[in-house]
Amino acid sequence: MIALFTDFGLNGPYTGQMKAVLHQMAPGVPVVDLFADAPAGDPKRSAYLLAAYAPWFPEGTVFLCIVDPGVGSARPAVFVEADRRWYVGPGNGLFELVRRRAGSASSFEISWRPERLSASFHGRDLFAPVAAMIARGDEPPGRPLGDDADRRPDWPDDFAEIVYVDHFGNAMTGLRASMLPPGARLSASGRMVERARTFSDRAKGEAFWYENSNGLAEIAVNSGRADGDLGLSVGTSVAIAS
Amino acid sequence: MIALFTDFGLNGPYTGQMKAVLHQMAPGVPVVDLFADAPAGDPKRSAYLLAAYAPWFPEGTVFLCIVDPGVGSARPAVFVEADRRWYVGPGNGLFELVRRRAGSASSFEISWRPERLSASFHGRDLFAPVAAMIARGDEPPGRPLGDDADRRPDWPDDFAEIVYVDHFGNAMTGLRASMLPPGARLSASGRMVERARTFSDRAKGEAFWYENSNGLAEIAVNSGRADGDLGLSVGTSVAIAS
Amino acid sequence: MIALFTDFGLNGPYTGQMKAVLHQMAPGVPVVDLFADAPAGDPKRSAYLLAAYAPWFPEGTVFLCIVDPGVGSARPAVFVEADRRWYVGPGNGLFELVRRRAGSASSFEISWRPERLSASFHGRDLFAPVAAMIARGDEPPGRPLGDDADRRPDWPDDFAEIVYVDHFGNAMTGLRASMLPPGARLSASGRMVERARTFSDRAKGEAFWYENSNGLAEIAVNSGRADGDLGLSVGTSVAIAS
Numbered sequence: 001m002i003a004l005f006t007d008f009g010l011n012g013p014y015t016g017q018m019k020a021v022l023h024q025m026a027p028g029v030p031v032v033d034l035f036a037d038a039p040a041g042d043p044k045r046s047a048y049l050l051a052a053y054a055p056w057f058p059e060g061t062v063f064l065c066i067v068d069p070g071v072g073s074a075r076p077a078v079f080v081e082a083d084r085r086w087y088v089g090p091g092n093g094l095f096e097l098v099r100r101r102a103g104s105a106s107s108f109e110i111s112w113r114p115e116r117l118s119a120s121f122h123g124r125d126l127f128a129p130v131a132a133m134i135a136r137g138d139e140p141p142g143r144p145l146g147d148d149a150d151r152r153p154d155w156p157d158d159f160a161e162i163v164y165v166d167h168f169g170n171a172m173t174g175l176r177a178s179m180l181p182p183g184a185r186l187s188a189s190g191r192m193v194e195r196a197r198t199f200s201d202r203a204k205g206e207a208f209w210y211e212n213s214n215g216l217a218e219i220a221v222n223s224g225r226a227d228g229d230l231g232l233s234v235g236t237s238v239a240i241a242s
Numbered sequence: 243m244i245a246l247f248t249d250f251g252l253n254g255p256y257t258g259q260m261k262a263v264l265h266q267m268a269p270g271v272p273v274v275d276l277f278a279d280a281p282a283g284d285p286k287r288s289a290y291l292l293a294a295y296a297p298w299f300p301e302g303t304v305f306l307c308i309v310d311p312g313v314g315s316a317r318p319a320v321f322v323e324a325d326r327r328w329y330v331g332p333g334n335g336l337f338e339l340v341r342r343r344a345g346s347a348s349s350f351e352i353s354w355r356p357e358r359l360s361a362s363f364h365g366r367d368l369f370a371p372v373a374a375m376i377a378r379g380d381e382p383p384g385r386p387l388g389d390d391a392d393r394r395p396d397w398p399d400d401f402a403e404i405v406y407v408d409h410f411g412n413a414m415t416g417l418r419a420s421m422l423p424p425g426a427r428l429s430a431s432g433r434m435v436e437r438a439r440t441f442s443d444r445a446k447g448e449a450f451w452y453e454n455s456n457g458l459a460e461i462a463v464n465s466g467r468a469d470g471d472l473g474l475s476v477g478t479s480v481a482i483a484s
Numbered sequence: 485m486i487a488l489f490t491d492f493g494l495n496g497p498y499t500g501q502m503k504a505v506l507h508q509m510a511p512g513v514p515v516v517d518l519f520a521d522a523p524a525g526d527p528k529r530s531a532y533l534l535a536a537y538a539p540w541f542p543e544g545t546v547f548l549c550i551v552d553p554g555v556g557s558a559r560p561a562v563f564v565e566a567d568r569r570w571y572v573g574p575g576n577g578l579f580e581l582v583r584r585r586a587g588s589a590s591s592f593e594i595s596w597r598p599e600r601l602s603a604s605f606h607g608r609d610l611f612a613p614v615a616a617m618i619a620r621g622d623e624p625p626g627r628p629l630g631d632d633a634d635r636r637p638d639w640p641d642d643f644a645e646i647v648y649v650d651h652f653g654n655a656m657t658g659l660r661a662s663m664l665p666p667g668a669r670l671s672a673s674g675r676m677v678e679r680a681r682t683f684s685d686r687a688k689g690e691a692f693w694y695e696n697s698n699g700l701a702e703i704a705v706n707s708g709r710a711d712g713d714l715g716l717s718v719g720t721s722v723a724i725a726s
Contacts, residue, residue: 020485030261034262120697251495408496
């Protein structure tokens with residue numbers, strides 16, 4: 001399976017052109033849209049989101065990940081093998097948390113180049129072909145990346161900010177719920193919320209946080225929208241209180 | 243074929259994770275997004291929409307339907323067989339109109355449980371696997387639902403409200419056009435509109451209602467947006483005048 | 485491969501129903517969403533967008549194209565063969581630029597009719613079945629279109645307007661970059677912008693135009709949104725200065 005993690009949106013021409021490459025080069029391999037609305041141009045927050053969602057997928061999955069504000073600049077083009085899953089995309093920190101949390105992981109610089117590489121759409125011209133090659137079982141076309149250019153050792157293990165707001169207005173933090181004290185409360189935008197098991201444990205309109213289905217601490221309002229009701233958006237700081 | 247009917251949105255991680263389950267458990271079965279923007283958290287209005295769109299699909303289609311504000315609460319998890327199509331999802335009334343309009347229909351409580359069931363994402367952990375099992379031809383994993391917990395006998399046969407606003411601003415009612423008198427006019431938000439055959443029968447900017455391509459009475463404006471121009475949104479009441 | 489080019493949106497029921505037809509009638513043929521947000525009800529601007537994106541696809545691709553404000557009126561239903569690619573949709577000018585730029589091209593009127601043709605959704609009932617027939621290798625069901633009813637000879641070869649705003653706020657013009665003088669500047673909404681190779685060649689917040697990955701002149705702002713920052717939307721005029 002190939003899973004897409006991008007900030008491209010589904011509507012425009014970008015996701016479709018990448019899928020056209022994947023269907024041609026790796027026919028029969030299912031392609032799944034995981035996120036098309038990762039934090040736009042924001043590899044750091046995207047990295048915490050990706051690391052929370054990727055391990056749920058089966059071993060062998062290839063993640064084609066494009067959050068690439070530096071396309072056309074000097075950032076390396078990489079793929080990462082981590083716990084028997086593959087990640088293809090820009091080496092701008094996007095895979096930092098996947099690597100850090102993996103039992104074993106290696107980064108490679110992509111050594112393959114297409115006949116024609118556009119300046120602005122490496123997702124289509126470079127990364128999608130490499131993802132297809134790996135998914136169909138070719139020898140991954142790379143050499144070990146020596147200088148850790150894709151790593152970001154200064155980023156925290158968990159990130160006390162909102163990293164994603166979903167379709168329902170629920171606000172995901174970059175904090176793994178399992179790393180928080182059992183009775184921890186979260187404070188954001190001047191509001192303190194307590195932990196609940198899930199939505200139906202709270203009264204309508206009540207705000208709370210809970211461990212979402214991929215392990216992140218997420219702030220929500222039962223039958224409401226946490227983003228609008230509490231003033232949360234990607235980048236809002238979160239504080240932890242016990 | 244498996245058709246998705248949810249309020250999850252296409253962008254977020256929810257639809258993608260469900261599709262990952264379906265591709266793994268029912269490989270080769272086409273998966274089609276019917277609605278990803280069913281009325282959010284609103285099984286009643288969603289039920290009229292689903293009942294209008296499902297019969298168009300061929301026999302044997304499995305509908306994976308998640309509009310589930312009560313996830314984690316006591317509502318039953320069900321599947322319904324109705325006129326040789328299958329419906330999998332929460333037993334919160336979502337299948338009431340499909341059942342009521344079917345020649346033959348039965349409800350079953352899902353008896354299968356996954357190894358790990360998250361509190362908030364039964365679509366991925368419970369309903370998608372069951373949809374995949376049915377689509378690949380397994381014995382459907384359920385027992386007859388005895389207490390009619392999924393039925394809503396008090397809901398009307400046709401619903402005089404806006405139940406969906408589409409990408410163009412057209413406002414679908416929960417009324418089947420075939421149940422309305424031939425010369426019926428519809429009134430909503432203080433405006434009365436007459437029936438037309440289709441858009442091109444009316445002048446630009448003119449409001450009308452027509453039988454849409456799945457049989458619902460839909461209010462539209464030629465070359466305009468009925469939602470903005472007439473003040474219509476999901477939940478707006480509609481009155482029928484002759 | 486079948487590529488979809490529509491103004492239907494991905495969320496609603498329209499794209500999904502067309503895909504259901506395609507999967508049933510041409511099983512195993514990959515279906516890719518190219519644009520679901522082509523300029524709404526606007527065949528002219530859509531025509532310049534389609535002509536820029538279609539040639540990137542491999543020969544043999546079938547484009548199912550629905551931007552059809554006149555559905556239900558007298559516009560012909562057509563398919564076009566142009567440079568060994570196929571285009572199916574309304575003959576309202578949507579294929580004018582594809583035809584004009586092709587080495588060889590012919591238009592055909594669709595001679596096939598479904599058992600039941602809705603007044604408002606020819607995409608599902610007429611065009612998708614014909615696209616499926618062509619994609620699976622049937623004899624294309626048409627007769628030569630004699631009267632040039634689908635042509636628009638008065639439209640310019642390149643169109644000095646914004647024809648699409650993407651997910652990032654970048655504003656595509658209907659101008660091919662290769663047709664502009666090397667040092668050309670573009671002026672729109674009272675702002676003059678110079679050419680750059682790509683985003684990373686400009687300072688953050690700076691506006692410029694560049695040749696996008698499909699050859700169109702596109703106005704963008706590094707780390708910003710050209711639509712909001714410069715006041716650009718579909719239909720904004722663009723002037724060329726040297």
